[in-house]
Amino acid sequence: MCAQLHFNICKETGVQLDKKHWYEHVPKSVETSQAGKVTILWNKQVQTDRTIPNNKPHITIRDNGKGTCMLIDVVILVDRNVIKKEAEKILKYKDLTTEIQQMWTVKTRVIPVIIRVTGTISKSIRKYVSNIPGNHKVKELQKTAIYIVIYVI
Helix, strand or coil: CHHHHHHHHHHHHCCCCCCCCHHHCCCCCEEECCCCCEEEEECCCCCCCCCCCCCCCCEEEEECCCCEEEEEEEEEECCCCHHHHHHHHHHHCHHHHHHHHHHHCCEEEEEEEEEECCCCCCCCHHHHHHCCCCCCCHHHHHHHHHHHHHHHC
């Protein structure tokens, strides 16, 4: 599911892609758009001035042109507490959000993408996904989450 999001983000922001489909896509740890305005970090630790325990979101998008930064954390959840998990993810990256805003002088936000193994989602996921650059369909993310669970088990 992370690779699917990463592929669509790269496609939207102008990053050169080697593959035509997201399921063939192998994300690099650092991607930069051809114009150089957007940097995408994949599962990479964000270097900060002070020690922050939770500094490695799944996807980090820094848009220098817009002055924004997005920390995307993706979870396929086994239990029922989707809304509780969303709140946990936002709180988990609160210190990192504050630190990034001070270091890079950008507006930073956390975007939790949480889908249960049965495909259940929260009411707010569409709002979160619509903020991520690219064409993301919640139904496709749900299908991917279910397929991942089926093939892993």
